[in-house]
Amino acid sequence: MKHFVVKTLGQAKRLIVTVIGFTILAAGLAMIVLPGPAIVVIPIGLALLATEFLWARKLLVTVKERFERMRKGN
Secondary structure, eight states: OHHHHHHHHHHHHHHHHHHHHHHHHHHHHHTTTSSSOHHHHHHHHHHHHHTTOHHHHHHHHHHHHHHHHHHHTO
């Protein structure tokens, strides 16, 4: 029974992180055309999703690298 509860709590955590992460990411993408700090919100959504998904982690690394290049002026 304990294993079932732990597994269920883990799945619930993953679902919550996924829903919140995609919601923040969608809001950030909407802020590209709407007023708002998309450049801040999109990485936050990706960082949340990166805790659960490898594709989000890779995309976050790419975004960080591009931001760093823009900051340096290259």
